[in-house]
Amino acid sequence: MLFPFPREVKEVSCVLCGAAGLGIQTVEDMLARTVVDSGFSVFGSREYMSRVRGGNNSTELRIAPFRVDALVDRMDILVVLSRNARANIRERIAPTTVIIGDRDELKGELEDAGGVFIPAPLSRLAAEAGGRIYSNSVAAGILLGILGLGTERAEAFFEERFSGKKADVAAKNAHACRAGHELGEKLVAGNGLLSGMRGDSGAGKALIKGSDAVSLGAMAAGCNFVTAYPMSPATGVLSFFAKHAEKAGAAVEQVEDEPAAINMALGASYAGARAMVTTSGGGFALMGEGLSLAGVMEMPVVVHLSQRPGPATGMATRTEQADLEVALYSGHGEFPRALYAPGSIESAFSLTQEAFRVAAKYQTPAIVLTDQYFVDSFYNVRPEELTLLEEPAAAQATGAEYRRYEDVPSGCSPFGVPGLGVGIVGADSHEHDEVGHVYENFELRKRMQEKRMRKLEGMRSEAMAPKLYGREDFTDLVFCWGSTIPIFREALSILEMEGVSLLAFEQVWPLHSSVERLLKRGRRLIGAEGNSTGQFARLLRAHTGIAATDSVLKYNGLQFSVEEAVNRLSETLSGKGGRS
Amino acid sequence: MAATPFDLPGIDISWCPGCGDFKILDSIKQALSELNLTPLDVVVVSGIGQAAKTPHYMKSHFFNGLHGRALSNATAIKAANPSLEVLAVGGDGDMYGEGGNHFLHTIRRNPGITNLVFNNMVYGLTKGQASPTSPKGFRTSVQVDGVHSQPFNPLGTALMQGAGFVARAYAGDTEKTKDVIKEAILYKGYALVDIFQPCVSFNSVNTYAWFKENTRWLEDHDPSDFPKALSLALSEAPFPLGVLYRGEERTTFEGALAAYRKDDRPLVGRGAPREAVKHLIDEMCR
Secondary structure, three states: OOOOOOOOOOOEEEEEEEEEOOOHHHHHHHHHHHHHHOOOEEEEEEEOOOOOOEEEEEEEEEEEOOOOOOOOOOOOEEEEOOOOOOHHHHOOOOOOOEEEEOHHHHOOOOOOOOOEEEEOOHHHHHHHHOOHHHHHHHHHHHHHHHHOOOOHHHHHHHHHHOOOOOHHHHHHHHHHHHHHHHHHHHHOOOOOOOOOOOOOOOOOOEEEEHHHHHHHHHHHOOOOEEEEOOOOOOHHHHHHHHHOHHHHOOEEEEOOOHHHHHHHHHHHHHOOOOEEEEEOHHHHHHOHHHHHHHHHHOOOEEEEEEEOOOOOOOOOOOOOOOOHHHHHHOOOOOOOOEEEOOOOHHHHHHHHHHHHHHHHHHOOEEEEEEEHHHHHOEEEEOHHHOOOOOOOOOOEEEOOOOOOOOOOOOOOOOOEEEEEEOOOOEEEOOOEOOOOOEOOOHHHHHHHHHHHHHHHHHHHHOOOOOEEEOOOOOOEEEEEEHHHHHHHHHHHHHHOOOOEEEEEEOEEEOOOOHHHHHHHOOOEEEEEEOOOOOHHHHHHHHHHOOOOOEEEEOOOOOOOOHHHHHHHHHHHHHOOOOOO | OOOOOOEOOOOOOOOOOOOHHHHHHHHHHHHHHHOOOOOOOEEEEEOOOOHHHHHHHEOOEEEEOOOOOHHHHHHHHHHHOOOOEEEEEEEHHHHHHHOHHHHHHHHHHOOOOEEEEEEOOEOOOOOOOEOOOOOOOOOOOOOOOOOOOOOOOHHHHHHHOOOOEEEEEEOOOHHHHHHHHHHHHHOOOOEEEEEEOOOOOOOOOOOHHHHHHHEEEOOOOOOOOHHHHHHHHHOOOOEEEEEEEEOOOOOOOHHHOHHHOOOOOOOOOOOOOHHHHHHHHHHOOO
16 A cells, blocks of 8 residues: 655654554664664654553654654554554544554454555564564664655664674564565555755754753753652653763762752752752652751752642653642742743753842742653754853851851842862851851841742842743733643744734743733733643732733643644634733 | 850850750860861851751851751752752751651761750750650650650661661760760761750650769770671660760762762862763764
8 A cells, every 4th residue: 555645745744653662662663763863853842641661652753855843633643563552642543543553463453443554564574673572673774764754864774772782683583674664665655754845954963851951951061969769750860960960060869858869969069069969849849948048048049840730649750730839939938939831842951041140149938830741752953053151159268257148139149069168158047147057036037038039039130030932912812821832832823913923931930020011901811821720820820910811721641743742732822802 | 164266256045044955066066176276167057946047056057957857968069069068957856756767867868967966854945845866654744654666776876777877875974975076077977976865854864963873985985896786786775875886887878979970079169061961962863
């Protein structure tokens, strides 16, 4: 059967699905590399169940001759490695979706699912190459053939990936891949899907996932102390630093619990290290007391808070944006903090550096909010667009009369550390005097509380403005924050609705002074968020007094797709309502 | 006792008159002084409780953090700058109750810090409730029928967790306590000194007289004998005082960190490894 791909389509969306342990990740990595080296752009996004083996996971690879950085529902090619594809995959099968799978393996599954089923002898070809475990590489080869890409890059990839394994593992994978490739080429009669598209010569060559962008940003800011208790989806940052600890000159430790993680980070920070913890909602809740300690001790610390659905254990491997309020309000008492929510790989790199800069300058916690979708998604970026910011302020040598909490107008006392200079360096969890000793004095309490809160004014004056996409003189405004930004940006560009603009927030606290002015304008104000109550809309209202007229919310554990954003925005925008 | 560089004159101390804490404070300052350390060499880390106020009553760097978390803070301070002499001080509720999990795992981690626990078997700051080390049957305003739980055995636990230095001292004997603290500081690795201490306000059972009656300083004990140390740790009154166990020094937490493999400077002021970042990004282009 020949491939029914609509040639007017300007990009290709491939989805691979199957049980955990079948090697989907390897295929994903290899295909992404090959696509990028062939001059195209790729966006990859994974969704997976909370189990080590079995279940059914999927990876989307969106391949295009232009930058792609957002999740789509559309599936042009669905490669199925095992039975029991889940509803979130089945629902996306369209009449034009080509489904490739092994009949022996699937036993009829997905043949009547509404797409075009093309049987492929994955198991037989894999067995011929050396064993059924190579089915993933056969499938990868089929995709390369369909796309019109060669197998040379794939073979080099296998050489590298399996260099530590038995000598023939790479060769068997290559063999399997070539067999699949031959089959793939036949399906498209040698006319690969990408052959009609011109690659983008400006496409970036660096394939970076969200988690690594946060880690690299931290390292670029001089982060040299990382403690964490493993928790999905935040563990990637811990593994990254563990792997590169020597290069980064960083102390990295998996600790017994989250209170240990944040309290070690604060001890290290006191001694002059640049410290970070990485966690998800449940772990962050356990760090609440430590966060408050950072507030009163005026200790720089960066928290990477990678969100997943709650409450409590929620859905361990799924995504949500519902920890904004806990990030903003966690920790007893009042103290300043900064919250960042990167929407792109580039901004995860720069905003994590910014978090370290602000934490060091204002000697208080800075939180980088990501989510499972964001940390597990990757795409190709241009290395030169990964901006290196100025390094955070370094600790100063202390004089004999050093006072750790000297009451200065900015609130930012000179930051000294033990072992550097001749002064005594104190840090205290109680209300304290300028030296750091505990005193119960009401006048002192008031003065020190005001000193700490003055830092928030400085932080506000340095806050990043939200980015406005679309016309300045919009009639309707959609706002969103963090990982949903590229999705809603693409949705609005597809909608092409005159007068609708997008306001994208990557610093969510403190808010920039332009926010109120922008929100005031416009007939409709639509908040798009990955939670069920519109937390950011509530924050904007509390801060500016301006309420959103509509909301587009999602909280089933999956990220918005571009199509869903298009549909829900167009419904909302065409409906009645808005401000008069 | 003699004046030390660690004395902080003219301060208001909130401990009760006659509290064992005064004597332990003297022993600590004297020990540091006899080891020729200065206030700039030493960081005293504590949590919350009467004992945890210690860093406010002496001259040295200090980090007075949260209840139960001093060992985490202290481990990290030592890891960030191994040249600092780090003491983690606190009471039995702080270290063995709220901080119990950190106690277990800090011992396994073996940072080169000294852990001094002022063990008066009662909660002082919150006014007299039972602590993890209160004896069975001990009556308080909360444990109205007497303590039901088995008392926590810090020395036995520390030994089983692999602590290399385990000792017990007694606040009433300042000189010998000072000597034990000195030995603990000199030990390279995690060192525990559990210090028996009367609480004159809330513990009418374990008084100065009781401790005198129910403790004995070890004589002719070989501290490298682990089974003997363990049996001493498990023994009841008269409770043994002194260094129960002093094992071979093993690699410390900070000594094992990759951060120091090629660079022995402390973490402060190292600067961002920008070349390494560029190199990693290059790798992601391939």
